C-alpha cells in the first residue's frame with residue numbers, strides 16, 4: 001500500500017474541520033473536547049474511547065485535592081538544565097505561567113509536570129530511535145508546584161520538532177507536554193504547549209484534533225520579553241485554565 005502523504009493528511013484535516021464547522025453552523029452543540037476519533041491522527045482510530053464516559057464515584061481519598069507542598073518537590077526539579085554534570089545543548093528558556101480555575105482564581109500548590117524532547121527532537125525512550133542525537137545532559141522531565149498566585153516556572157531548553165510515523169514525512173511541531181491536577185486526583189489533565197509561528201501547525205493531525213482555531217491558539221506559548229533574562233534565557237508564558245468555558249484543551253487520558 002502506498003504510504004499516505006502529507007497532502008492526503010492535510011486534505012483529511014480540512015475535510016474534518018469543515019464537517020464540524022458545518023455541524024456547528026447547523027446548530028449542533030460545540031464539542032468540549034478534542035476530536036477523539038480523528039482519522040488523520042491514525043492511531044486515535046484504534047485507541048479512542050468508543051463508549052460514553054461514565055461518571056464514577058471516586059474513593060473518598062480521591063476527592064481531596066492533591067496536596068503537594070513546596071517541600072515535596074525539590075527546587076532543582078523545575079530546572080531541566082541542571083540535572084546532569086554539564087549543560088544541555090539548545091536554546092535555554094524560561095517557561096512560566098499560572099494555573100487558573102474557570103473563574104480566574106489561582107489554583108494553588110498544585111503539581112505541574114512536564115516532559116519533552118531535547119533540542120534535536122529526540123526523547124530518551126526506547127521507541128524513539130530516529131537518527132537525532134541524545135543529549136547526555138538532558139533527560140527532559142521536570143516538576144514544579146504552583147505558588148500562592150497559581151504560578152509555576154521551569155527552566156529548560158527549547159525542544160526540537162520530531163518525526164513520527166503517522167504518515168510519510170510526518171513531523172510534530174515542537175512542544176512540551178504538561179500535566180496538572182485540578183481540584184482532585186481524578187482530574188489529572190494533560191496537554192501540550194507549542195511555540196509561536198511553528199510552520200508545522202497546519203500539518204499536524206494531533207494539533208488539529210482541536211477543531212477550533214481559537215482553542216488551538218490557546219496552546220501556543222506567548223513569547224514574553226519581560227520574562228526573557230539578559231544573557232541567559234528567552235521567556236515564554238503559558239497559562240492553563242483547568243475548567244470553565246475558557247478551559248485549556250486537554251487530551252484524553254489514554255493518549
Ligand SMILES: [Fe+2]
Nearest residue numbers: 116117175177
Ligand atoms: Fe511529544
